[in-house]
Amino acid sequence: MLITVDSSSAQPLADQVANSVRAALAGGQAAPGDRLPSARNVAATLGINLHTVLRGYQQLRDEGLVELRRGRTAVITGTADQVRLQLTAAAEEFARAALHAGATDEEALDAARQALANLRE
Amino acid sequence: MLITVDSSSAQPLADQVANSVRAALAGGQAAPGDRLPSARNVAATLGINLHTVLRGYQQLRDEGLVELRRGRTAVITGTADQVRLQLTAAAEEFARAALHAGATDEEALDAARQALANLRE
DNA sequence: GTAGTGTTATAGTCAAAAGCAAACAGTTGG
DNA sequence: CCAACTGTTTGCTTTTGACTATAACACTAC
Structure with missing residues (x-):
């Protein structure tokens, strides 16, 4: 631990x-x-x-x-699943910020996708 | 304004x-x-x-x-495009938090998708 | 020149995070 | 049993950040 x-x-x-x-x-x-x-x-x-x-x-x-x-x-x-549920809260924060900045749903998802790709490099 | x-x-x-x-x-x-x-x-x-x-x-x-x-x-x-680039930074923060919580890329994207859906209700 | 602008400086308030210290009340293992 | 360890509680100080307050400054525009 x-x-x-x-x-x-x-x-x-x-x-x-x-x-x-x-x-x-x-x-x-x-x-x-x-x-x-x-x-x-x-x-x-x-x-x-x-x-x-x-x-x-x-x-x-x-x-x-x-x-x-x-x-x-x-x-x-x-449990591990229980922890993963907390992801939704984090995602909601991001989504809210994205929409508040004038983004569409697709733009927000694209941004998330691109960020994950960058982190994997 | x-x-x-x-x-x-x-x-x-x-x-x-x-x-x-x-x-x-x-x-x-x-x-x-x-x-x-x-x-x-x-x-x-x-x-x-x-x-x-x-x-x-x-x-x-x-x-x-x-x-x-x-x-x-x-x-x-x-420009508007310039503002949308800031989305990537926000997305990266979320992605980092998600991965730090042990999530896979797909789980992170699903969480973002679900959060957007919830906000649309 | 006057009124309005952003800029800078200094100081104060307030709340949250973190630290410090001490006592308290349980559990555990020899 | 008892000593050593655990989380719990209380009360306080320090630090940091966000926000407020006031004032003077330097520049622009009409």
């Missing part, structure tokens, strides 16, 4: 922590029943604050992806 | 101002050579600060969409 963080990123650290877990779950590197490393451990390893890690964990709990109980490390309860 | 703003939105006011101009340009309601209303005028009309409007205008200047010179109101110099 690898959790990484980029302090130069504009994305909040807590979100990055949560994203690391989501990616591991969606990518098959983690499965329901697995345990996350303790928040204190992650905080010390990454050089960030305990609260920041816990806020990331609590995001995951609010989404039903992990179970948190004091005294024990977090347990993964969500 | 209509500039609107939603103070309840999470999007920064300056970004909303810039987006209003981009949408008008991409949608054909504004064209190169047109002038933007003065920043002081927009600020007073929308009930926001002069600086906030100017930050939006400066975004557009940095993107080559408008020309700013003191003493005169801003002039549109960019």
